[in-house]
Amino acid sequence: LSDHMMFYADLKLLAYEEDLAAYVNEHTYTQDSVIEDTWEAYANALEAAQSLLAQEKVHMMQDECKAALEALQEAVATVRFKPTVVSNLVAKTTNYKTIALTWDASEYADTYVVERLSGEEWINVTQTSETSYIAEGVKTGKEYTYRVKAINAEAEGSYSEEVKVT
Numbered sequence: 001l002s003d004h005m006m007f008y009a010d011l012k013l014l015a016y017e018e019d020l021a022a023y024v025n026e027h028t029y030t031q032d033s034v035i036e037d038t039w040e041a042y043a044n045a046l047e048a049a050q051s052l053l054a055q056e057k058v059h060m061m062q063d064e065c066k067a068a069l070e071a072l073q074e075a076v077a078t079v080r081f082k083p084t085v086v087s088n089l090v091a092k093t094t095n096y097k098t099i100a101l102t103w104d105a106s107e108y109a110d111t112y113v114v115e116r117l118s119g120e121e122w123i124n125v126t127q128t129s130e131t132s133y134i135a136e137g138v139k140t141g142k143e144y145t146y147r148v149k150a151i152n153a154e155a156e157g158s159y160s161e162e163v164k165v166t
Helices: 003-078
Strands: 087-095 098-104 111-118 119-129 132-136 144-151 156-159 163-165
Touching: 087 144, 098 144, 098 156, 098 163, 111 132
Parallel strands: none
Antiparallel strands: 087 098, 098 132, 111 119, 111 144, 144 156, 144 163
């Protein structure tokens, strides 16, 4: 080859090397840029994932709280409370052989136990679902003392105040 052609080939090779260097630099820059963009996208994705995870944890906690509340509501629905104290117990002589007892309904009561004092001991005279009782066969002029308590399947309420009647 002639010197002139060699010079021209060297120029072409030099141009080619410069183009290649520029391409590599550009490619490296682009690669760095891609890496940087990818890293930024990764960081954003990670942040979004953490946010979603936090939201999911909140949802999970809400679900757990909701489940616990439902379980509590079911438990409360099955609980039978102790009956309240019977109030306003009244005893009246209706004729010479009967005494009428009446009282206000007790909350949570299924039935009522009516007791009469006999000496030092309380005697169960009846169990009723009504809020009244008629004691028959009583003796004229004798003092009788009564009390009532409400009961349900799970518990017994406290006794009412005692009432005396002659």
